[in-house]
Amino acid sequence: MPATAPARRIVEDLNPLNIVAQQFEIAADYLKLDAGLREVLRRPRRSISLTLPIRMDDGTIRVFDAYRVLHSDIRGPCKGGIRYHPNVTCDEVSALAAWITWKCALVDVPFGGAKGGIACDPKHLSRNELERLTRRYAYEIATLIGPDQDIPAPDVNSDAQTMAWIMDTYSMTTRHATPAVVTGKPSFLGGSLSRFEASARGCLFVLREASRMRGLDLKTATAAIQGFGNVGSVMARLLWDEGVRVIGVSDSKGGILNKEGIDIPALLRFKAATGSVEAFPGCSPIPSDDVLKTQCDILIPAALENQITMENAGYIRAEIVAEAANGPTTPEADLMLSRKEVMVLPDILANAGGVTVSYFEWVQDLQQLFWDEAEVNRRLEQVMVKTFHKVHDTAKKYGCDYRAAAYIVAIGRCRRSAAP
Ligand code: NAD
16 A cells, blocks of 8 residues: 555546536526526437448548537527537537527527537548538438528538538528528628628627726737637737737647737738648747647637646636637636636637627528628627627626626526526
């Protein structure tokens, strides 16, 4: 027997489904939500698992696992992105669907949450293979999606082209063009102007309000961004336009640092040409994960879940963390950041601009009446600013952090709809 017992290592639960459940329970306790309603709102209403057999370009057949989860349709048809990633699981998709339910309720758009995913690595698929996979998936879920039921959108590794394939496949089953079945599609098919930039733009609107509260001047602020895809790269450009010095950026291949500020328009051109931010001239290379530890005012996780954990939360030196990604911070890390008085703008608030403009796109498709870019951005700003202040006031009222406050608002709205 050793003289002293070895120190017990606390292992963090990184299952996103358990994490979203913990976040839900904290707010449900504040709201004294009854047990039955907790059960209704905690669990997904429907989840399907699929196996998609695809003929590859070399003639072989491969089978891909795929999912579509509908978390809650209490407040309207469900809305949610489709993710293409090797690590996609049913639990991850279910957690992401729940986050969208809370997000839609928080910004008060009449949607519930859904999510889809295909376990694949699109970087190792040809365009034709990706099209066959997407169309097969769309066909399999065609009876479950639709403008009044469930409306997919882009997420990690999917884009406007993916949405166009889904819309086209779905429209083959309805025998007429049905643009409102997806959002985030190209504008020539009924996509909304400004949808591509919406998640990042919404994040910027929230960040502006939060900075004012914090007494931080964006014109002299510095920022670091993890992830340089749909959301992260647009965020970088919007921050650049705003006068914020972006000093650190990373993607899955590597990170870069330049304390004087990275030339973002040049970095966007470099990424378009090389496929990565890695080795961008004039910057020091850093390991991908180190971008989170950058000494800066604003940190923007814009990649995947579980990036800020109890392993690295102690090293975060930003004043504000704006969660452009879904689920980037674990509950343990949340507590650590809160003790350090870091202001965390939670995902269901910070990246809700995407689903808000998706809602605008759906409205425009149904009306067949399209708005100009300024109109979309004006409406988006209105929603994001109002929502930020609602969260801020709720946090003050309950004496809680912004995440709990955002959930209190969202769950409170779902409760009213579930038991009117
Ligand atoms: P994307 O696939 O376009 O980009 C993801 C980026 O993250 C890529 O640059 C990738 O290289 C990088 N990345 C992956 N792993 C990384 C790591 N370990 N370290 C650093 N970088 C890493 O995806 P996206 O659409 O920009 O989505 C990013 C996040 O934003 C996700 O959490 C997504 O759910 C969320 N989100 C997306 C939208 C949308 O409309 N696309 C809306 C709301 C929220």
